[in-house]
Amino acid sequence: MNNAPFQAAALVRSRMPANFQPRLALVLGSGLGVLAEQMQDAVTIPFDELPGFPISTVHGHAGAMVLGTLSGVQVVCLKGRGHFYEGYGLNVMTSAVRTLKLLGVDFLFVTNAAGSLRPEVDAGSLVALTDHINLLPGSPMIGPNDERFGPRFFSMANAYDADLRNLLKSTAVEANVTLHEGVYISYSGPNFETAAEIRAFKVLGADVVGMSVVPEVIPARHCGLKVMGVSVVTNLAEGMSPFQLSHEQTLKYAAIGAESLVKLILAFLANVAKTPRA
Structure with missing residues (x-):
C-alpha cells in the first residue's frame, strides 16, 4: 500500500501556517505559475521534498507546492505537474492529488495549456471544461485499489462539477x-x-486538446474531490493554421491567456469566499 500521500500531507502540515485550512487546490499549467506569486503569506515546498510528487523535466513547468491566501481564500497551489510523456506512468499525479484530499480541500481547480479544435476559439482564449475524452493508454486507477481513498469502481458523471x-x-x-x-x-x-488526428478528435466531439489534466481528474473523482478546469488556448490545433506548433509558442500564448485567467480566478475566489463552506 502506498503511504506517500500520508507522508507528504504530514510534511505539509508541519510547515503550513497556523490555522491554515485550505478550501481548494489549484494546479497551474504551462506559463500559469504567475498566480502563485500573488498569494499572501505564502509557504513554498518543492516537489522534490514531497514523497510521491513528480519532478518535472519540462522547461516552463515549475515543481512546487505553494500554500497561502488568494482573494480571502486559503488555497494550495501546485506550480507545475507531472505528465505521462515524461515516463512516470499514468498514475503520475495520483499521490499528489491524494495528498490534497488529505489536506482537506473541497475541490480541485485544474488549469492547462491546450490547442483549440474550434476556429473561433483562438490563441489566448479561455475554455471551461465540461467533460473529457481520455485517449491516454488506460486509467491512473489501473492496479490494486486503495480503499482508503475510494471504491474499486466509481462514476465519472459530472466529472467537471456543473455547479462550480x-x-x-x-x-x-x-x-x-x-x-x-x-x-x-x-x-x-x-x-x-x-492533422489527421485532429480531424478525428473533432468527430469524437472534442473542443480542446492537451497532454495533461486527465491524470489529475480521475484520481480526484476517485477520492471524492469535486473538479473544475479551464484550458488556456495557446494555438489552433495542427492543420487549422499555417503556423508550426512549438513549446515556445505554447509558453508565449499561455502567458497572454494567463492575464485573463488570473483575473478570472481571483474574482472567482472572491465569490467563493462569500459562500459558506459545506
Missing part, C-alpha cells in the same frame, strides 16, 4: 472575461498531434 462551473461562468460575466466551454481530449505527447 456555473459560478465560474457568472463570475466571468461580472469580470468581463470571455469564457468558452468545451470538451477536453487528452493526448499522450510529447509530439503534437497530426
Whole structure:
C-alpha cells in the first residue's frame, strides 16, 4: 500500500501556517505559475521534498507546492505537474492529488495549456471544461485499489462539477472575461498531434486538446474531490493554421491567456469566499 500521500500531507502540515485550512487546490499549467506569486503569506515546498510528487523535466513547468491566501481564500497551489510523456506512468499525479484530499480541500481547480479544435476559439482564449475524452493508454486507477481513498469502481458523471462551473461562468460575466466551454481530449505527447488526428478528435466531439489534466481528474473523482478546469488556448490545433506548433509558442500564448485567467480566478475566489463552506 502506498503511504506517500500520508507522508507528504504530514510534511505539509508541519510547515503550513497556523490555522491554515485550505478550501481548494489549484494546479497551474504551462506559463500559469504567475498566480502563485500573488498569494499572501505564502509557504513554498518543492516537489522534490514531497514523497510521491513528480519532478518535472519540462522547461516552463515549475515543481512546487505553494500554500497561502488568494482573494480571502486559503488555497494550495501546485506550480507545475507531472505528465505521462515524461515516463512516470499514468498514475503520475495520483499521490499528489491524494495528498490534497488529505489536506482537506473541497475541490480541485485544474488549469492547462491546450490547442483549440474550434476556429473561433483562438490563441489566448479561455475554455471551461465540461467533460473529457481520455485517449491516454488506460486509467491512473489501473492496479490494486486503495480503499482508503475510494471504491474499486466509481462514476465519472459530472466529472467537471456543473455547479462550480456555473459560478465560474457568472463570475466571468461580472469580470468581463470571455469564457468558452468545451470538451477536453487528452493526448499522450510529447509530439503534437497530426492533422489527421485532429480531424478525428473533432468527430469524437472534442473542443480542446492537451497532454495533461486527465491524470489529475480521475484520481480526484476517485477520492471524492469535486473538479473544475479551464484550458488556456495557446494555438489552433495542427492543420487549422499555417503556423508550426512549438513549446515556445505554447509558453508565449499561455502567458497572454494567463492575464485573463488570473483575473478570472481571483474574482472567482472572491465569490467563493462569500459562500459558506459545506
